[in-house]
Each structure stands twice: as structure tokens, then as C-alpha cells.
Amino acid sequence: MIRSDVLRDIAPIIRDHLVVCNIGLPSQELHLIDDQPSNFYMLGTMGLSSSIGLGVALAQDKKVISIDGDGSVLTNFGTLPTIANNVADNFILLIIDNGSYGSTGDQPTYAGMKTSLTAVAKACGCENVVECQAEDTGRVLQEALDGNKMTIIVCKCESGNIKVPVITMDPVVIRDRFMKTAAG
Amino acid sequence: MSVSQKIVADLVANNIEFITTVPCKQLAGVIDEVEASPAIHHIPANKEDEGIGLCAGAWMGGKRPAIIMQNTAIGVVVNTLVTLTQFYRMPLPMLISYRGELREPVACQVEMAVHTKALLNQLHIPTYHFHKEADAAELDAILKYTFMCNKPVAILTDASFWGGYGDQ
Ligand SMILES: [Mg+2]
Numbered sequence: 001m002i003r004s005d006v007l008r009d010i011a012p013i014i015r016d017h018l019v020v021c022n023i024g025l026p027s028q029e030l031h032l033i034d035d036q037p038s039n040f041y042m043l044g045t046m047g048l049s050s051s052i053g054l055g056v057a058l059a060q061d062k063k064v065i066s067i068d069g070d071g072s073v074l075t076n077f078g079t080l081p082t083i084a085n086n087v088a089d090n091f092i093l094l095i096i097d098n099g100s101y102g103s104t105g106d107q108p109t110y111a112g113m114k115t116s117l118t119a120v121a122k123a124c125g126c127e128n129v130v131e132c133q134a135e136d137t138g139r140v141l142q143e144a145l146d147g148n149k150m151t152i153i154v155c156k157c158e159s160g161n162i163k164v165p166v167i168t169m170d171p172v173v174i175r176d177r178f179m180k181t182a183a184g
Numbered sequence: 185m186s187v188s189q190k191i192v193a194d195l196v197a198n199n200i201e202f203i204t205t206v207p208c209k210q211l212a213g214v215i216d217e218v219e220a221s222p223a224i225h226h227i228p229a230n231k232e233d234e235g236i237g238l239c240a241g242a243w244m245g246g247k248r249p250a251i252i253m254q255n256t257a258i259g260v261v262v263n264t265l266v267t268l269t270q271f272y273r274m275p276l277p278m279l280i281s282y283r284g285e286l287r288e289p290v291a292c293q294v295e296m297a298v299h300t301k302a303l304l305n306q307l308h309i310p311t312y313h314f315h316k317e318a319d320a321a322e323l324d325a326i327l328k329y330t331f332m333c334n335k336p337v338a339i340l341t342d343a344s345f346w347g348g349y350g351d352q
Binding site: 020040044045048051055057058059082171175178183 | 266
């Protein structure tokens, strides 16, 4: 399974929650598969999906799922200690770890080599860290939502991309409909 | 009331409830006041772009944010300010220690100080410079302005404003 297969699998599970989605292909794929006003698509700023999602979760009570990638977590490693030390039980960080920088042409990341993001998250103090295979992501994510505990999920999947159009929606529209859903 | 207490009182009076900080020696007093304030959720960040991401999320979640950081961070956060805060039109007061100004003891700080206002100007970020303690009287109006226009706004606070560096 590649990332777009995982997104297709979890779309029915995440559609009723606030979702912050990583820059590039992940946002474009989610937008194509199941566009929702509750989705915040990042159009710039690689690495901040988890930071933005944690901010949303700390500011209000609805559940928030940040969809991140291995490359993006590597670029903002400082986020993991911040998450660990500022627990929001309405927050789930889903790292889709395909061992590559998908949006830039599938260059390998260190997460696909010696570095385990699961081990790093645990070492940073995150308490509920679950590593799973791509096929199990939906079940693991549903359990995390039902568990009402802040959870970091590291989903190991294959690298590979599908052809998707860029998102042409205005950023202020994306932000405004997301905020209205969060406040609603 | 100390200047740090006055600053935090203005933040609270403007319903700012979520503040991220990356420390600077000059900002230690105001960060202590932020941490002590029951009205403010204080999240220390490891890097300023991470902090701006947290602030963006908090604002979308319904809480007014602010970030407290050093001017050297302007060199870190240009992309985040442009492609997140400005592109999505989000308000963000940035209380910034302006290192490398008069009375600065560390030469390297001057290297970033000479670029600070030029960078903020290039980014079209409204910028205010507190040089004397009385300048803080404008903070309340600056905060109202920030949440009126949904832009990042910089408040530079130099060594003279904070009363110098002690013995140095
Ligand atoms: Mg990847």
C-alpha cells in the first residue's frame, strides 16, 4: 500500500474530525479523495502539520488529526518533545512513513534507513506511540480516537505517488471553512 | 507594576490566551510573567517556526495567540511567516527582543540586528520599536491593530527599553 491507499482507507474515519494535512501530495491526495471543510490543507511550510494540529487541539475540545510524513517530521524534530510535554488528549499525530520524500520525487529519508521515528517519539517522552503496517492504519486510528488519549501513530507504508492536481482553492477559503467547522 | 507585568497585563486585556516562547536573556522577565499568568496557556517552543505553527493552530481553534522570541529568529521564520501566517491571513503579535542595538555586549548580535528591520520591511510586516519604557504605552493599540488587520506584527524591544544588560 502507498500513501494514497492509506488515505483512501482512513477517509471515512477522519471525515468527521478536524484534520491538518501535510504540504504537497498528501494534501492534494486527501483533497481529491474526500474534500471536507474540516480539512486544513497546508500549501506551504513543510514540517508544521504537527505543530498546527497541536495548536488547534490545545485551543478547543474537538478531536484533531494531524497527517504528517516521515520527511516532514524529520524537518521539524523539535515538535516531538513539545507534543510529549503538552499533552492534548484530543490530538492524534498520524505519521505516514513511506521512507521517502514523496512530493519531491521519492528521494529516500533517514526514516527509511537507520532512524526509527517510533523510537524517537518514545525517546522524546510521547506516551502512546503505535507503529503499524499500512493495512492496519484504519483500525489503529479508530482505536486511538475511541481511546481519548493523545496518540502518535507511525504507519509504515510503501513509497509511491498517484497523479493528482494541485489545490487551487484560496488559502483564506481553506482557513475560513476550517475555522467555522472548528467553532461549530 | 514592572514593564514585564504591564506587557502581560496588556496581552491578557486583549484576550491573548495562547503564547509560545523561545527564550532570550532580555525576555526572561516577561516569559516568567507569561508562565505565571493563569489566563495564558504558555507553550515553550524549540524553534520559532514551530512556535508560529502552534500559534496558527491555536488561532484557528479559537484562541488569540502571540509569540515571544529574539530578533535572530527572523532569520529562521521567513518562509513560515510568508507561506502560513500571511498567505492564510492570520494575526500574530510578535514580541521580539532586539539584540545587537545600543549597549549590546556581544558583537555577533549586531550582524543580525542590521538586517532585522530590513527583513521585516521586505516582508511588509508592520513594525514598532520600543526604545524607552514609556513606548510600551502603545502596546495595547498595537495588539488591537494586529487582530483588526489579521497580519503578523513585530514589536522590537531593545536593550535600552529593558534597562540594559546589568553590569556590562
Ligand atoms: Mg515520506
